[in-house]
Amino acid sequence: MSExxxxxxxxxxxxxxxxxAIGAFAAxxxxxxxFRFLSPVERSGEDSQVRVARDLVAIGGVHFFAFQGxxxxxxxxxxGEFVALSAVCTHLGCIIKWVDETQEFLCPCHAGRFAAxxxxxxxxxxxxxxxxxxxxxxxxxxIG
Amino acid sequence: xxxxxxxxxxxxxxxxxxxxxxxxASPSVCIECHGGLSGQLGEIPTAEWxxxxxxxxxxxxxxxxxxxxxxxxxxxxxxxGFIGVPVYAEVPAFCGRCHVGVEEDYRASLHGQVVEFGxxxxxxxHENHAVQVASIDLxxxxxxxxxxxxxKPALIKQEISDTEAMLSRLDNSIASLYRVGFDTGQxxxxxxxxxxxxxxxxxxxxxxxxxxxxxxxxxxxEETKATINALEETLGQRKIVGxxxxxxxxxxxxxALLIRRTYENKE
Amino acid sequence: xxxAKEAIDWLDRRLGVxxxxxxxxxxxxxxxxxxxWYTLGAVLLAMFGLQFLTGTLLLVFYVPDTEKxxxxxxxxMNEIPYGWLIRYLHVVGSNLIIVFLLAHxxxxxxxxxxxxxxxxxxxxxxxxxxxALVFCLTGYLLPWSQLSFWATTVATDAAGAIPIVxxxxxxxxxxxxxxxxxxxxxxxxxxxxxxxxxxxxxxxxHLFCVRRVGISKPPFGDEYRTxxxxxxxxxxxxxxxxxxxxxxxxxxxxxxxxxxxxxVGITFFAPWLFxxxxxxxxxxxxxxxxxxxxxxxxxxxxxTLKIFPNELLGLAxxxxxxxxxxxxxxxxxxxxxxxxxxxxxxxxxxxxILLFVxxxxxxxxx
Numbered sequence: 001m002s003e004x005x006x007x008x009x010x011x012x013x014x015x016x017x018x019x020x021a022i023g024a025f026a027a028x029x030x031x032x033x034x035f036r037f038l039s040p041v042e043r044s045g046e047d048s049q050v051r052v053a054r055d056l057v058a059i060g061g062v063h064f065f066a067f068q069g070x071x072x073x074x075x076x077x078x079x080g081e082f083v084a085l086s087a088v089c090t091h092l093g094c095i096i097k098w099v100d101e102t103q104e105f106l107c108p109c110h111a112g113r114f115a116a117x118x119x120x121x122x123x124x125x126x127x128x129x130x131x132x133x134x135x136x137x138x139x140x141x142x143i144g
Numbered sequence: 145x146x147x148x149x150x151x152x153x154x155x156x157x158x159x160x161x162x163x164x165x166x167x168x169a170s171p172s173v174c175i176e177c178h179g180g181l182s183g184q185l186g187e188i189p190t191a192e193w194x195x196x197x198x199x200x201x202x203x204x205x206x207x208x209x210x211x212x213x214x215x216x217x218x219x220x221x222x223x224x225g226f227i228g229v230p231v232y233a234e235v236p237a238f239c240g241r242c243h244v245g246v247e248e249d250y251r252a253s254l255h256g257q258v259v260e261f262g263x264x265x266x267x268x269x270h271e272n273h274a275v276q277v278a279s280i281d282l283x284x285x286x287x288x289x290x291x292x293x294x295x296k297p298a299l300i301k302q303e304i305s306d307t308e309a310m311l312s313r314l315d316n317s318i319a320s321l322y323r324v325g326f327d328t329g330q331x332x333x334x335x336x337x338x339x340x341x342x343x344x345x346x347x348x349x350x351x352x353x354x355x356x357x358x359x360x361x362x363x364x365x366e367e368t369k370a371t372i373n374a375l376e377e378t379l380g381q382r383k384i385v386g387x388x389x390x391x392x393x394x395x396x397x398x399x400a401l402l403i404r405r406t407y408e409n410k411e
Numbered sequence: 412x413x414x415a416k417e418a419i420d421w422l423d424r425r426l427g428v429x430x431x432x433x434x435x436x437x438x439x440x441x442x443x444x445x446x447x448w449y450t451l452g453a454v455l456l457a458m459f460g461l462q463f464l465t466g467t468l469l470l471v472f473y474v475p476d477t478e479k480x481x482x483x484x485x486x487x488m489n490e491i492p493y494g495w496l497i498r499y500l501h502v503v504g505s506n507l508i509i510v511f512l513l514a515h516x517x518x519x520x521x522x523x524x525x526x527x528x529x530x531x532x533x534x535x536x537x538x539x540x541x542x543a544l545v546f547c548l549t550g551y552l553l554p555w556s557q558l559s560f561w562a563t564t565v566a567t568d569a570a571g572a573i574p575i576v577x578x579x580x581x582x583x584x585x586x587x588x589x590x591x592x593x594x595x596x597x598x599x600x601x602x603x604x605x606x607x608x609x610x611x612x613x614x615x616x617h618l619f620c621v622r623r624v625g626i627s628k629p630p631f632g633d634e635y636r637t638x639x640x641x642x643x644x645x646x647x648x649x650x651x652x653x654x655x656x657x658x659x660x661x662x663x664x665x666x667x668x669x670x671x672x673x674x675v676g677i678t679f680f681a682p683w684l685f686x687x688x689x690x691x692x693x694x695x696x697x698x699x700x701x702x703x704x705x706x707x708x709x710x711x712x713x714x715t716l717k718i719f720p721n722e723l724l725g726l727a728x729x730x731x732x733x734x735x736x737x738x739x740x741x742x743x744x745x746x747x748x749x750x751x752x753x754x755x756x757x758x759x760x761x762x763x764i765l766l767f768v769x770x771x772x773x774x775x776x777x
Contacts, residue, residue, distance in 0.1 A: 202698065322691065323683055323688070323691070324682060324683060325488045325489075325495055325498075325499070325682065325686070325691075326488075326489065327485050327488065327489040382679060383679055383680060385679075386675060386676070386678065386679025386680065387679065387680075389675050389679070390672045390675050390676045390679070393668050393669070393671050393672035393675060394668070394669065394672045396668040397665045397666070397667075397668030397669040397672065398665075400661050400662070400664045400665035400668060401662070401665045403657075403661050404658070404661045404662050404665065407653075407657070407658045407661075
């Protein structure tokens with residue numbers, strides 16, 4: 001060897017950097033698997049359509065169900081006309097209630113009011129409820 | 145050694161009694177009585193049954209012969225559904241209560257059509273109490289030549305041997321995936337169903353029918369195989385990553401030891 | 412100027428951290444001839460930490476319900492990303508911990524380190540070992556497999572041999588006359604809450620004892636002298652020793668790396684080593700699988716129960732053996748620690764290991 005031998009300190013620093021890199025890499029890889037472990041699992045079928053029996057939704061009545069893992073509601077304001085809406089209030093995320101007498105939705109948290117079409121009628125909600133496409137098939141309502 | 149066995153039996157006997165599962169975990173009263181008798185109604189069938197696939201699948205005496213396995217007195221009463229021994233020509237119906245599909249194809253076959261006149265029934269090839277997991281080796285010259293020449297069975301055996309080999313390969317692959325923790329329930333069911341239908345098919349002993357339909361089974365098996373291959377590939381990838389990790393950790397340990405050596409001069 | 416230095420200065424002014432760190436790391440001198448067996452403590456500590464981490468993660472998805480437990484474990488193994496990794500690390504880790512604990516205890520026995528004045532270190536360590544076994548016992552019920560169910564049935568049943576209270580004791584442990592959902596409930600609570608709390612507290616006690624009394628000098632080499640132990644408290648100093656940090660901590664770290672390599676190796680290539688086929692089937696209280704065997708570290712006890720004509724005698728002999736080990740330092744009071752000068756002890760030591768291995772193999776193959 002032509003070069004002067006490295007001092008113990010230099011060698012230690014060099015080895016220490018490698019060791020730290022190995023440790024960091026191992027911890028990072030393990031950390032990544034932990035992150036994936038705790039990430040929400042994508043369940044197949046969550047995006048697919050939901051089928052609701054037509055009998056469940058009376059004229060002027062509502063039916064609550066889960067759509068894509070979230071509360072949703074389908075209603076029949078006039079005979080044969082169906083509307084599907086997200087049941088989550090756009091203000092702070094409470095679940096809206098149907099008020100039969102006034103034929104509108106009321107959010108029990110801060111008295112936000114929504115029409116049967118999802119439009120805001122009053123109160124703090126910043127925007128209308130999300131609507132979902134509805135199709136009719138045999139005796140069922142297909143949402144999504 | 146005997147003594148160990150005895151204490152072992154006592155030991156397990158004790159907890160079985162304690163846990164109150166005596167009726168369920170111990171052999172049925174059928175075996176308790178018949179196991180002590182000699183001959184064809186005693187130790188021979190009980191000993192044979194213990195070696196059988198039925199025993200391993202927990203299909204016990206009363207599941208075929210009827211009766212009540214919990215009651216010494218009424219065990220063989222007709223009121224409790226006791227059937228006893230079927231006459232020769234009724235054996236296919238006897239086994240067919242569980243093996244429905246195979247019975248159907250067998251009945252339509254040349255074998256099944258002549259059973260009334262002493263043609264082969266189920267136990268001719270499969271044995272009765274000592275029944276084993278069916279395999280292609282049941283079709284062999286010695287067995288078939290008891291009744292007729294071996295040329296036609298040989299043709300059938302050749303026709304189904306590739307598919308049978310594939311079935312057993314896939315079965316082994318599924319077993320090893322299961323062993324390392326994969327949930328193979330669906331794969332097992334798929335393969336079980338394909339195998340059942342395939343085995344039905346060759347009970348027809350109709351070479352033209354077997355030729356025509358084998359391709360369909362091969363296609364089903366290819367699908368199962370693709371799923372298995374995907375899982376095996378996942379397992380292989382895991383092993384590569386795991387191996388790399390082991391090497392990395394060993395390297396880390398060695399570097400730590402090298403660092404340790406840099407201190408030795410000063411000590 | 413330097414924010415890191417300022418932060419440490421700030422802490423130092425309030426808590427005197429520099430002195431604390433120096434006293435316990437750089438200025439803490441270990442005996443010059445300290446050997447590799449002394450790293451097992453650090454390895455075990457790392458393994459316990461990993462068990463705690465993987466256990467907490469499994470707890471996220473595991474459901475302690477007899478109807479759902481097995482399915483939840485199957486889900487962890489198959490649907491949750493890297494669930495198989497976390498679970499196998501936990502399973503393999505628990506078995507390796509028993510291996511390392513045995514090695515730790517055997518090395519301490521061989522070097523006579525358990526002797527006066529380190530009786531409390533030994534006793535706390537011995538209790539930790541027993542707690543680790545209870546950890547394992549309670550842990551393998553949780554997946555509610557055939558192995559879980561029947562191994563627990565057999566293990567808890569052994570207590571039935573104790574006269575008079577035996578049956579009540581068995582029922583109390585199980586929360587009923589048989590292993591059932593009540594057993595799962597209490598084993599679960601013990602495994603994830605009760606035991607970890609007691610265990611980590613006891614590790615604290617153990618480490619305190621180790622640090623307070625001082626590391627024992629390995630009884631090897633020409634310069635080793637048997638010294639009189641003073642009657643009053645005395646911290647064993649090693650004047651010209653090597654600093655704990657970094658000289659020995661780096662060796663600890665090397666061994667932790669090797670232990671992790673072993674753990675990862677088994678996890679990826681041979682997890683079935685510690686998972687018998689019965690562990691793959693859901694529990695069926697109405698079907699006892701043939702040849703059900705306890706885990707390898709309980710085989711000696713299982714075989715002892717089988718060879719004694721009377722279960723009570725078997726149980727009593729196990730109790731005696733464990734009790735004898737627990738209080739060993741209180742009657743083994745000689746000062747001599749060099750194995751070469753303790754022929755009787757070393758003979759018993761080797762015979763004891765042979766007996767353990769022999770009984771375990773016998774239990775495995777019988």
